[in-house]
Amino acid sequence: MNQENKGSVLIIGGGIAGLCSAYYLLKDGWKVTLLDSGDLKDNCSYGNAGMLVPSHFTPLAAPGIVAQGIKWMFNSKSPFYVKPSLSANLISWGLKFIKHANATHVERSAPSIRDLNLLSSNLYDEIAKADDFAFELQHKGILMLYKTEKMAEEEVHLAETAKSLGLDVEALSRNQVQQLEPHAKLDVLGAVHYRCDGHLYPQALMAQLIAYIKQKGAIIHEHTAVTGFEAKQGKLEAVIAGSKKFSADKFVMTGGAWLPDIAKKAGLRIPLMPGKGYSFMYKPSEHRLEHPSLLVEARVAVTPMNGYIRFGGTMELAALNNKVNMNxxxxxxxxxxxxYPELNVDMPAKKDVWFGFRPCSPDGLPYLGYSKQLKNLIVAGGGGMMGLSLGPAYGKVVSELAKEQQTSADVSLFSPERFA
Ligand SMILES: Cc1cc2nc3c(=O)[nH]c(=O)nc-3n(C[C@H](O)[C@H](O)[C@H](O)COP(=O)(O)OP(=O)(O)OC[C@H]3O[C@@H](n4cnc5c(N)ncnc54)[C@H](O)[C@@H]3O)c2cc1C
Incomplete structure (x- = not known):
């Protein structure tokens, strides 16, 4: 660990992107201040499905998604929904999304997404070991459970691509997948087992990261929303939060689904749509699950954690709003x-339903790199469905960029101003 003081960094946002940035910057000897508009007890990084997903090398903007999305828009229980609106943001985001939903984009992006996720997965292992963290990190893989021939064909084809990308993955028959889940009956045609994936308990991870960075000297200001910026000659000088002003040598902008609003205040254009998703916890009295899974046709995530099973899903693309759609x-x-025919899960009460906003970029790639317009500003976010998975990679790359070093992963496709 390098304890030499390198200067000061101010981080905006205390989700997984902001906390992991603080973690690695502190290790390098920076003086870290972190601002968050909330109380750091809830954001998208808490109630998610906790999956670490090198398997998600296909960006959301992929062939077929637009047609599927239109079909789902007319079903109130569907897992994907775009709220029709004349909002300029949604229209501009949607046009960019449609432009990128093609095979060439997927082929070009897959290796970079895979590498960032694999880097992150290794870094999660290091964090768990080196700092004595206990957040239920497990590498049992994720089961893509399917019921129909059509999905079997698609998933097995995708698994072949995953193999060609060097990922550890295997297609399993109905009996093989049942053997992996001895305590719960499955009603599926088969599964693809992404052994390269992992899972963890996000609440434990977030709490331990906060405790760690505080103990290492980070100064955290809760309920401190960034409202403006001061810049001079292409460099940020200070961040304004109401009546307060914070100066630093370098700045890291995260902020999850709020990133575009924060960026706009600094004169940057970083398009994102919030993709609202829901989750709830269920305590199984029996029928314990050994593996996390994705119920492929239904797009539902199932993760055993903290003695419970967390069910999560849906992607509602609409302006930020706190409505819980029980449908x-x-x-x-x-x-x-x-x-899982034996799992008798009742409808949760509205108060027990968690929701969060995935920060979804129009091309499905994260934003990670220096701003071209403001030379001492690094942006980290836009992780969409894999933002938790990418946390440590965000942090490691941010710390490498801060000390002007070569990054551990190629981030050239992730420029924060690629749509400017
Ligand atoms: C149902 C569901 C399941 C998911 N499952 C997974 C999964 O299994 N694996 C995975 O990898 N990802 C998953 N995700 C996605 C993942 O949770 C997100 O991509 C990730 O948490 C985003 O992290 P973040 O740090 O970018 O943003 P956030 O966690 O949202 O943090 C942003 C922070 O910025 C703060 N902020 C906002 N505005 C301001 C301001 N003006 N000033 C200061 N601070 C501000 C907010 O208060 C917040 O604390 C899931 C998401 C959902 C909804």
Missing amino acids: RVQGIVDAIPHY
Whole structure:
């Protein structure tokens, strides 16, 4: 660990991207201040499905998604929904999304997404070991459970691509997958087992990261929303938060689904749409699950954690709003017995339903790199469905960029101003 003081860094946002940035910057000897508009007890990095997903090398903007999305828009329980709106943001985001939903984009992006996820997965192992963290990190892989021939064909084809990308993955028959889950009956045609994937308990991870960075000297200001910036000659000088002003040598902008609003205040254009998703916890009295899974046709995530099972899903692309749509939660609940017939999961009460906003970029790639416009500003975010998975990679790359070093992963496709 390098304890030499390198200067000061101010981080905006205390989700997984901001906390992991603080973690690695502190290790390098920077003086770290972190601002968050909330109390750091909840954001998208808490109630998610906790999956570490090198398997998600296909960006959200992929062939077929637009047609599928249009079909799902007319079903109130569907897992994917775009709220029709004349909002300029949504229209501009949608046009960019459609432009990128093609095979060439997927082929070009897959190796970079894979590498960033694999880097992150290794870094999670290091964090768990080196700092004595305990956040239920496990590498049992993730099962893509399917019920129909059509999905079997698609998933097995995708698994072949994953293999060609060097990922550890295997297609399993109905009997083989049942053997992996001895305590719960499955009603599926088969599964693809992404052994390269992992899972963890996000609440434990977030709490331990906060405790760690505080103990290492980070100064955290809660309830401190960034409202403006001061810049001079292409460099940021200070961040304004209401009546307060924070100066630093370098700045890291995260902020999850709020990133575009924060960036706009600094004169940058970083397009994102919030993709609202829901989750809830279920305590199984029996029928313990050994592996996390994705119920492929229903797009539901199932993760054993902290003695419970967390069910999560839906992607509602709409302006930020705190409404809980119980129809979509019902869609998640309805899907469960089709795959796990013995799991008797009741509809959760509205108060027990968590929701969060995935920060979704229009091309499905994260934003990670220096701003061209503001030379001492690094941006980290836009991880969409894999933002938790990417956390340590964000942090490591941010710390390498801060000390002007070569990064551990190629981030050339992730420029924060690629749409400017
Ligand atoms: C249902 C669901 C399941 C998911 N499952 C997975 C999964 O299994 N694996 C995976 O990898 N990802 C998953 N995700 C996605 C993942 O949770 C997100 O991509 C990730 O948490 C985003 O992290 P972040 O740090 O970018 O943003 P956030 O965690 O949202 O943090 C942003 C922070 O910025 C703060 N902020 C906002 N505005 C301001 C301001 N003006 N000033 C200061 N601070 C501000 C907010 O208060 C917040 O604390 C899931 C998401 C959902 C909704």
